[in-house]
Amino acid sequence: MDTPILIDLPDKVVSDRVLLRPYKSGDGQALFEAVDESREHILPWMPWGPGHQSASDSENLVRTWRARWELREDLAMGMWDRATGLYLGGTGLHRIDWNVRSFEIGYWIRSSQQGKGYVTAAVRMLSRLAFDSLMANRVFIRCAAPNVRSAAVAQRSGFVFEGCLRNSIRDANGELHDAQVYSLIPSEWAALRDQAPAR
Template sequence: MFLKIDEELTLKVLEQEDAPALFALTDGSRHYLREWLPWVDGTEQIENTKSFIQFCQNQQASNNGFQTGIWFNGEIAGCIGYHAIDWSNQKTSIGYWLGENYQGNGIMTKSCKRLVEYAFKELDLNRVEIRCGVGNLKSKAIPEKLGFRQEGHIREAEWLYDHYIDHLVYGLLRRDWTG
């Protein structure tokens, strides 16, 4: 799967050949990513990245969503994808992260917008959710810019190394999507 967004930005399903670049990006942003992502400490070896890519390929093969690399000017800048797809209820949730050096370029807003559009137009889903840490201002700005509604606050939703963090839940329905 390949989704071109503009001249600088493309979403591409991860393949094993992407493992070295994805590992280098993760490793180079490890301290930065660790603030909000609980899986960072489990990715110290390139084999972990290869296993993640295999998981992503299995997810896509089972028609349960997909993960893409975000390619900015030919370099991998982060990842975005659907956690899973609930086909019976026509909904999904989007997860994303961006390497520290790629922040502030509008990359994630454009990428997320494209996946929302794909969910509604190509997959015929009715609902998309995004959850993020309450204090993660950069992450929560994305659904707010794209017209999602804040629908909830989940207390102690995720264990982050040595403490729990609360999550905000954002939702968007197909009928509310303006593109």
């Protein structure tokens, strides 16, 4: 296996409407504005949410995410509207096991841009990146059982329900939840690959 740092990664992934790219210095302001408008809906499920008290906190995070991208430890990406340049939210490939070639897709979207299919498009783009470029053997999505919007993204994207990890997620209020796990393996991706492209 290549040392992970030698694995080549694209600078960006694009669909008709969405651009995904690793974070870079200067993205902190856009990230902060998106988090700030979305606290109510993201905070229960995103443990890093309360860390964004100022644009400088967000800038600190984007530079950390970028460093981890370069090391291939974690592949956090920003999601951008190609037409307007608006920062839409965050996604990426996380909990990477380069030996198994297993990746978790994570996502959140700013409040004003929910319900437009951007996240579903991002999941499709990342599945393509993982399976077709990074030779994934497993791509999974994990969400707290009450987070029905998140589960809907996994289901809409063709991920297969795999099981329930009992008492494995604590929300921002400290309450424990079961996690639902959805995944794809290469044979399933092969069947999905040629369906309608991500928009």
